[in-house]
Amino acid sequence: xxxxxxxxxxxxxxxxxxxxxxxxxxxxxxxxxxxxxxxxxxxxxxxxxxxxxxxxxxxxxxxxxxxxxxxxxxxxxxxxxxxxxxxxxxxxxxxxxxxxxxxxxxxxxxxxxxxxxxxxxxxxxxxxxxxxxxxxxxxxxxxxxxxxxxxxxxxxxxxxxxxxxxxxxxxxxxxxxxxxxxxxxxxxxxxxxxxxxxxxxxxxxxxxxxxxxxxxxxxxxxxxxxxxxxxxxxxxxxxxxxxxxxxxxxxxxxxxxxxxxxxxxxxxxxxxxxxxxxxxxxxxxxxxxxxxxxxxxxxxxxxxxxxxxxxxxxxxxxxxxxxxxxxxxxxxxxxxxxxxxxxxxxxxxxxxxxxxxxxxxxxxxxxxxxxxxxxxxxxxxxxxxxxxxxxxxxxxxxxxxxxxxxxxxxxxxxxxxxxxxxxxxxx
Numbered sequence: 001x002x003x004x005x006x007x008x009x010x011x012x013x014x015x016x017x018x019x020x021x022x023x024x025x026x027x028x029x030x031x032x033x034x035x036x037x038x039x040x041x042x043x044x045x046x047x048x049x050x051x052x053x054x055x056x057x058x059x060x061x062x063x064x065x066x067x068x069x070x071x072x073x074x075x076x077x078x079x080x081x082x083x084x085x086x087x088x089x090x091x092x093x094x095x096x097x098x099x100x101x102x103x104x105x106x107x108x109x110x111x112x113x114x115x116x117x118x119x120x121x122x123x124x125x126x127x128x129x130x131x132x133x134x135x136x137x138x139x140x141x142x143x144x145x146x147x148x149x150x151x152x153x154x155x156x157x158x159x160x161x162x163x164x165x166x167x168x169x170x171x172x173x174x175x176x177x178x179x180x181x182x183x184x185x186x187x188x189x190x191x192x193x194x195x196x197x198x199x200x201x202x203x204x205x206x207x208x209x210x211x212x213x214x215x216x217x218x219x220x221x222x223x224x225x226x227x228x229x230x231x232x233x234x235x236x237x238x239x240x241x242x243x244x245x246x247x248x249x250x251x252x253x254x255x256x257x258x259x260x261x262x263x264x265x266x267x268x269x270x271x272x273x274x275x276x277x278x279x280x281x282x283x284x285x286x287x288x289x290x291x292x293x294x295x296x297x298x299x300x301x302x303x304x305x306x307x308x309x310x311x312x313x314x315x316x317x318x319x320x321x322x323x324x325x326x327x328x329x330x331x332x333x334x335x336x337x338x339x340x341x342x343x344x345x346x347x348x349x350x351x352x353x354x355x356x357x358x359x360x361x362x363x364x365x366x367x368x369x370x371x372x373x374x375x376x377x378x379x380x381x382x383x384x385x386x387x388x389x390x391x392x393x394x395x396x397x398x399x400x401x402x403x404x405x406x407x408x409x410x411x412x413x414x415x416x417x418x419x420x421x422x423x424x425x426x427x
Contacts, residue, residue, distance in 0.1 A: 043369075043381055044423040048088055050416065051096055055084070056393055057112035058417035060407035062400045063087070064122030066094070069151070070407055071115045071127065072417040073107055074098075081105040083129050085115055085151055091421055097151050099127060106130035106140035109390040110235065110289050111170040115151075119180030123150045124216050126174065126183060134166035142169045142187060146218050158218055161210070165191040168207070171291070173238040175246065177213070186211040186226070186236050186248050207232045209250055227252065227274055231259050234291035235394070241265075241296045241323050249277070249292040249303055257283050261292045261305045265324050277318050277327050282309040290340040298349030299323050302372075304333065304356075306340030313338050315356050319374050321349070331372060334358055339365055339388060343397040345404060350374065353404060355397045357386060364388045367395050367408060369422065383420065387411035 050070065058072035067088040074082040082101035087094050113129035124147070131143045142160040147153060161169055168190035174183050192205030206229035213222045226248065234251035241247060245267050252262040252274065258281055262274040277292070292305035301320040306313070315338045316330035333342075337359035346352045352372050360366045363385040370380040383406060386392045395408035404422035409415050 040426075042379060042424070042426050044425055045383065046091055046421040046423060048092060048419045048421060050419055051086060051093055052084070052416050054414045055417050056391065056409040056415040057107065057109065058393070058407045058409060058419075059112055059114040059396045060398050060405050060419065061115055061117065062398060063115075063117050063125065063150075064120050066122060066150075067091070068398065068400060068405050068419070069115050069125075070417065070419050071113050073105065073113065074101075075107075075415070076101070079103045081107055083113055083127070085127070087151065088419070099145060099154055100129070100157065104132050106132050106170075108170070109393050110233065112393065114172070114174065116174040116176065116183065118183065118216050119176045119178075121180040124148050124180060125151060126214065127154070128160065128172045128174065128185075130170050136166060138168045138190070139166040140169060142172055144214070144218070146216060148216065155218060158220075160185065160187065160212065160214075160220060161189060161191075162220075162223060163189075163191040165194055167191050167194045168232070171233070171235045173236045173248070175238050175240055177240065177246075178244055181216045183214050184211060184238065184240075184246050185214055186238050186250075188230065188232070188236065188250075189225075190232075192228075206230070206253070209236065209248070211248065224271075226264055226271060227262070229253055229255075231287050231291075233287045233289050234259075237292055237294045239294050239296050241301060242298055243323055245323070247294060247296065247301060247324050249294045249305075251288075251291050251305075252276075257285060259284055259288070261303065263294070263303065263324065277303045277305070278316065278330050280307055280309050282307050284308065288340075290342075293342050293344040295344045295346035295352060297346035297352075300346065300349035300374075301327075302344050302346050302352040303327065304342040304344040304354050306338065306342055306356075313340070315340060315342055315354070317344070317352070317354055317372055319352075321374065328374070331376065333370060333372075333377070335368075341392075341394045343395060345397045345399045347399065347402070351378075353397065353399075355383070355395050355406060357388075357392065357395065359388060360385065365392065367406070369397075369404075369406070381422075383422070384408065384410075384418070391415050 055074040086096035118124040145154040209227040231251035238248040290306040315333035318330040339357040365388040393409040
């Protein structure tokens with residue numbers, strides 16, 4: 001439009017000054033209007049009302065023929081707690097079930113339960129949670145259960161790991177292997193951190209990263225140690241790449257206290273030695289409780305994480321376009337004041353979405369969502385205001401049918417799990 005006005009102006013350049021001024025005014029006005037026109041919205045946020053009365057520590061997953069399934073800890077009176085799952089259908093909660101309840105739950109803001117289905121079979125799913133194994137603060141086990149009827153009934157509860165030490169076991173990641181009957185599970189295991197059953201959190205040894213496979217009958221096999229020294233309380237993550245190989249990401253810990261993000265890939269049934277996603281060299285005296293996230297599509301792998309090197313908090317996204325053989329230098333995700341708690345979802349090999357928590361001058365903190373290509377941030381969206389405290393937990397991001405879902409904890413006079421659907425309008 002502007003070029004048409006300009007050509008018209010040139011055609012009539014010999015007319016009187018009044019006409020010239022009119023054409024210039026029109027051209028300028030059209031330029032201003034086109035420059036200030038609001039961009040078309042790219043997402044629509046739909047809140048699904050969760051039936052929780054008071055709870056937190058939530059997670060979300062795709063369950064096949066239902067839209068999604070959200071899990072959370074419902075907080076009762078005293079030390080009583082319940083592990084609850086809620087199914088959604090047609091953008092509303094359709095049903096919910098209590099898997100277990102009692103005073104023996106180990107409830108932690110950063111180490112939360114999750115439900116994962118076996119392949120794309122909607123009826124077969126497994127859940128993990130933490131249960132106290134002794135009186136000590138850091139004595140707890142990873143408990144699991146399996147349902148073969150869509151969560152209506154759950155089998156006998158069993159322990160994932162095979163040691164009987166009263167030590168820390170948690171920060172579980174699960175992903176379904178090829179087919180509908182087996183899962184790969186990774187977790188942090190503190191069996192080497194205690195010298196005997198009477199010691200409590202004595203750092204005799206180091207926290208380890210371990211993994212195992214589990215079938216739909218609950219048989220746990222191929223338990224192995226992946227790394228004999230890792231950060232004590234940063235969450236892990238794993239996914240399967242398109243070639244069928246799994247990749248596990250976690251925060252390492254060297255003898256000198258450097259806690260960078262490492263990854264391991266299993267190729268031809270053999271785990272490759274751990275490698276850094278990006279060698280930052282971040283030294284920190286204690287665990288930052290801020291682990292990495294990984295997602296993959298086509299031949300691309302996306303890894304997001306938080307770092308505080310040189311007292312400068314940052315959220316990074318690093319991308320591999322060769323199935324994890326090499327990772328590019330990271331892209332800056334945050335806006336200058338991140339709290340972290342990152343999650344990543346890959347829509348295709350060219351784009352990924354990243355969620356994280358950032359400090360806010362008026363509302364303590366906010367949950368943000370951004371879309372990235374291989375070079376830069378393309379768009380960013382505000383999802384919710386939240387607290388900068390631990391009660392806000394870790395927002396979890398999942399995709400289904402080209403849309404996103406995010407599960408997080410709303411912090412007010414009470415805490416409640418929240419589930420939102422992020423509808424993509426420009427798919």
